[in-house]
Amino acid sequence: MFGDLPILSIITFLPVAGIVILLFIDSKKNSLINTVATATGFVTFILSVPLFFAYQENTGGYQFVEKYKWLESFGISFHVGMDGISLLLVLLTTMLSLIAIISSYTAITSRYKEYMITLLLLQVGMTGVFLAMDLFLFYIFWEIILIPMYLLIGVWGGKERVYASIKFFLYTLTGSTMMLIAIIYMAYMVKAQTGTISFDFIDIFKLKIDPSIQVILFLAFALGFAIKVPLFPFHTWLPDAHTEAPTAGSVILAGVLLKMGTYGFLRFNIPLFPDATVQLAPYMMWLSIIGIIYGALMAMIQPDVKKLVAYSSVSHLGFVMLGIFALNEEGLTGGILQMINHGISTGMLFLLVGMIYERTHTRMIEDYGGIAKAVPVFATFMMIASLSSIGLPGMNGFIGEILIMTGAFLSRPVYGILAASGVILAAVYMLWMYQRVMFGPMKHAKNSNLKDLNFREVAILIPLVALIMWIGVYPQALTVKYQKSVKDLMQLKSSRISSTADSIKN
Amino acid sequence: MNFSEYAWLIVFSPFIGFLINGLVGRKFSEKTIGLIGSLASTLSFVISVLIFFQYSALSQKAPIQIDLFKWIVAGGINVSIGYQIDSLSLVMVLVVTGVGSLIHFYSIGYMHGEKGFARYFAYLNLFMFSMLNLVLGNNILLMFLGWEGVGLCSYLLIGYYYETDYAPTAGKKAFIVNRIGDFGFLIGIFLIIQNFGTLNFTELSTVVAKGTSVGNDTIFWITLMLFVGATGKSAQIPLYVWLPDAMAGPTPVSALIHAATMVTSGVYMIARLSFLYVLAPETMAIVAFVGGATALFAATIGTQQNDIKKVLAYSTVSQLGFMFMAVGVGAFTAGIFHLVTHAFFKALLFLGSGSIIYALHHEQDMRNMGGLRKKLPVTFFTFLMGTLAIAGTPFFSGFFSKDEILWKVFNYSSLLFWMGALAAMLTSFYMFRLVFMTFFGEMRYHEHGGHHVHESPAVMTVPLIILAVLSVFGGFMGIPHVLDVFHVGNYFEHFLSSSVKDSLPIVFGTKEEWGTMSLSVIIAIIGFTIAYVIYLKKKYVPGDDSTIKGYKKVIYNKYYVDEMYERTVISGTIRISKTVYEYFDKLVIDGIVNGVGKSIRRIGEGIRGTQTGLVRDYMLTMIIGVSIMLVYVLVNKFMMIRL
């Protein structure tokens, strides 16, 4: 379909072209900036859509692979490729980035040009993370993201933005430091085993690593990923960052950035350290389960809508992690699907919260109450997003959650049972919040004049609703794309289990 | 023409109605909206009737499968969006679409002039869609989709009057309590996947019929967990608390969702999985006794309620208890039979009460009613038919079904039988109490502002009449064989036998059957008599809430169960969460994170003190450094010598 076109590089770096154009635009011409930024996002998105159809799910594996020489003496190359998992995540990224750009037209009032540049830079980093097949390249993209996100929170954020942005930056940076050490260590391991140093995923994948060293490397990677996910107890940066970030920042943060952590576990921890994965999976699952229940309980009592959604993310990402580390087909399929689902539903929730915030400038639940009467369209969308988030059957969240819980249950019943209790709590905090915001008598007279959503806002919500329903009814469309990848992971695990069993026997 | 090919239309016709009304309904007139909604439902009914006739003509009543497309495929889960038509689902579909369509039409009149008319009909159609998925789905997951979907619609419709405080709260409560039940249901699903590897009903029953290696313990847990789901949806102890509150919704909703259809899905589910339940006699016993206890418990509360809908709500809980009692003892047919007759008369009673409420401008307190018999003749007459049916008056529909349950239960356990009998007596009592307080005596309602109490329009009374007819004669499709003087046979049991068979051995003979039957009649008369004496003869009207004292107060306040839940589970969870948030999340976890940062900064601040600005201090530091390093070298040197 694409021939020799380096489509992945184009998708990754197209926003850079947008940035360059933006740099030369007068910062006072807001509409021109809008046009350029939106066009960049749109073209990138449009270019990424055909990938969905061009990706051969029957062949599986990495496709559209590009490999260019980069730092030869270190065995580092610009190596990108796409498998079923990254396919979906890249699509999610390009879509949410476009939505984030459009959603910011009126929300951002100062330093508009710089804002758009930041958003586009963020997109480059995120796409790169999902496509990188060289660990060094991956790390570069991984770290690049910190810069725009830091600025996004810090410059365009809320009252506590200084605290939140620094916390976000330092926490995630510290987390990923050990990963860098581990990456370099493995590169030299390749040198020790094959004679040439290489940071390439394929080469590192072929390594034979001693199980005890695997555990250490696993933990080094896991620290960075777990903070990003965030896995309990590394979650405290998230509520702060979410609360303070501007709407688009929250959307991207929840929609894509958190997925980088889970993606990292999928892409690196499980394939590279299968022995350690099998060994440590129970601990990861327990942390996930604590996260599910804990996040839900914390979400329940938040007086701030954004914080509530942030804690709900902790809970939902707990589900994703649970599914992944259930290490069976149901769990992995569900976990991956839930990554997409969470991106859509929580992204939508943050968009909605941002839209109402733009009108009222408050995020406190107590400042609302009964506004469904004033903003029925908003209330409807909010209802759909909430229901999707609590995993109502027929919507996307259900498919992911049921698969994850089944997977967890099959792994060990108690996991499934505890995770299922999170489903109850999700209903409690979401519906309670919804009721307090939307229902009841109009609590504050000034809210009765709220303007309902305008055309632009509805236009960016409709595709999300469509996806919510589509995935809910026909998840096959997505799951077939990555079932081969899941099968590969499963094969890896079963071979490891048998080999450990052999070694025990011997 | 094979109508079953169009079975998917049964499900999707209401969905199309939902889409039309939901997306563009606001622009239509009330009449259009109502017609779209009602016709969408009626279309389903017509198709299901056609299929019913075709299906009942079949000699070999094998389930008909309609698979639309694969839904979820991963590992052990392989389910489709697919529907299954057999006698059980057909009975349910007929009840749901039939009663549902009547209620749709009724709603056109009842909801006249309400804001959000389109929203109402959209929700109602969405409910039909979900409910039909629940009953027609050929696998447990699709059933669960319907199961949660009806919960959602219930939530939305209870909270229909969202500008009030109580309605959304009640809706939320319903949803959450249901979710607690669904928790059990989910675990049941997981266990089935784990042990049977399929969720398809037909495949499951085949596996079970072939003899399965799955242990009895596992099957016990599967069935018990699914039953937990049923207690939520069907308002059984301990999860019944949401149903009385659910009366906050519009009355037709109460009739449709909280009386006729949704709340009975637990019974349906057990009947659907009867092949599993019969393998777990312990679960069956639990089901039976929970049902019996609920029947009795709810009936006692029903006797002291003054809100007309609350009485009916507790009555529903109680009647559902009867159904569970039936399926619990293994009399699945009797349970489903009662489900059907109950759908008729309870829908009738709710719609009747709706008619009263409509006439009295949303007055629901019976203390403010009375003497309505003359003002609302049609409503009165139909309501009376419904009351006679539920009270178990001979040859009314409720008589046949309730009597069959009591007779079957008697074969299982006499204790359970007496519980049922007592509940039946209370049923007769509180229903006649309701009738006497509402329709007889003096008129206590104060007409004001030119509003006169008058009979409801035809669009409301016609459904009442139809349901009254069904309530009176509907029982004849399941005549107990002692009464079967013309030997027509128990048509209902016969029809259902292709998908559900009773597992209860009948140990007693005809004599005992006559005995139980006459006992139930006597019981009904006792209940009636007490009500007659107190409320018609003595014209007793309960006083204000504050004057209610003693045991009556306890019962009137529903044994304070809600308060107990509120004080322990709900506020407990919130308090624990708040404490954890303040002292663990903020102080410990975030405290550690920030503490690391802060302490690093504090160290930095501390060692800043070394930078005194005095050259001599700097030089001294240098000298100390030099000395240490030289000593280090010397130590190394000596170690070298040793070596």
Added chain:
Amino acid sequence: MELTINHYLVLSAILFSIGTAGVLIRRTGIVILMSIELMLNAVNITLVAFSRYQQQVTGEILVFFVMAVAAAEAAVGLAILVVVYHHKKSVDVDEINSLRR
């Protein structure tokens, strides 16, 4: 008693230490400068001693350079101290501590 290389080395070490002590103890910039000169000259003794001991001139050549460097340093140092004196009317190093923490 014959003088060995060690005597010279010890002497120079002692001188070096005295110089160091002077730097640490004295407060006047000029005296500190003189103490540093003493340290440099102590090293010169070492160099000359080693040079003689090894029958080479390398060390002695270095000593000449050191002397030149010391002179240059002294010149620059005194100039700097003069400028400071202009401003502060004092060359007490303990008073030069406006830059700290």
Added chain:
Amino acid sequence: MQQVMIPAISDSSAQQIIKILGDTNIFYTLPQIIISIGALVTMMIAAISREERGQVINYITSVFFLFAGLVSSVWLASLPKGDAFSGMVSSDLFSGILNIIYSGSALLIILVAHSYFRNRGRYIQELFPLIQFAVVGMMFMTMANNLIIVFLGLEILSVSLYVLAGIDNMDTRSNEAAVKYFLMGAFSSAFLLYGIALVYGGTGSTGLREIAAYINNKSIWQNIYIPAGIILMLIGFGFKVSMVPFHMWTPDVYQGAPLMITAFMSTAPKAAALSAFAKILISMNLEPGSSIMLTNLIGVLAVVTMTVGNLMALNQNDIKRIMAFSSIAHVGYLLIAVCIMNREALAALIFYFCVYTIMNIGFFSLLSLLARDEDRNLTLEGIQGLGKSRPLLGLFLLIFLFSLSGIPPTAGFAAKFFIFNTAIENKFYLLAILGILNSAISAYYYLRIILYAFIREPESGSIDQWSQIKLNAACFVVIFVTAAAVLEIGIVPGYIIDLGKKAIQFL
């Protein structure tokens, strides 16, 4: 005496030049000679004309000579290795690259310093000869094959820097910086000298090759003089690079000295001192036993240095002071490479020098635009609102600061990556982990600067101070070039790294 190496130069133009010069000695020290002439010329000009015209002439002259020195360094670097002055100095790719760093950084500094000192209101032309002398000193340090030359080079550098630190003789802070630097510098050179004396005494030579030959035959533990001498030399160099615990002058002097002098002091002299020390260690080819002693010692010093530097920087308010501690921390990372003490690590060291010099000079040049009131406004509060009022300057600020904190895709990351990469290759895992954790800590204070420039809004009314800034062409070019280089090296660092690796072959 070491036999004079006959240069095997095939380059005909080089031979032409040698013929013209008539002396290979002069040829191999061409950069030094050019820049020395420049220094003398500019000194004369300064003596003749102190008016504005003189300043401009002086400025242009020194730019010319430094550029010539830079070109000749580049040219020499491209030629094969060669000895001069009886092997006292030698020219090779290693010294060539470092000479480029010295003359290049001096060139950049002078380009910016002209406008900086004009704005400051105190323009002292001796600045130019002094910087050029310092460059000459540094070049000798790196090229030296003999401890005497190392010492002389160091002293040429030091004496120049003492004066440079106090170049603004009307500013008390500058004076204070000069006094402190001078007293402690002289003090530390005594130790260096003592070290040289002891090594000479222990080995009987000051030539690096002879010392290496001696040590290879015997052990450094032959007598106590050699290890003690090495340690004392370490102290001397450690002082110059501000290694803990000899770092204490750094913040005070950096804060007191005029901004562009600080910029100069924080870059090239560190590279000179550290490369000279590394060269000494490498050419001594220390045997394993003593290496462990030194490795452990330098490893500990590296960790202490970076930790102390980073921790002390956390709560500072003055940006120059922050940069002082930052430079201490960076020396800590550099010491990791010294600690590993093999050629691969030296390549990392050279690469780090390049990157550090570029980003530091870039950042200081940017600050020079903002400096007011004898640098007293260069505090965190002082730069508030910069990002909002001048987005372009803000962008440059971001690039330099993210590079300094080592966030990709900047050169700072590549440099750190190379160091940690080498550390892990040689199994110095603990050093790598501590180094990378330190790097994370350091992000905090760089972020603080960004924070104040971008995130914190200035007090009302003061926002417009930045709109007054006129972008001086030379200064802007320097900032732009360095920023571009930071990004360029960050994205494709390969060729510089390879160059560094090649350079190490000649040692």
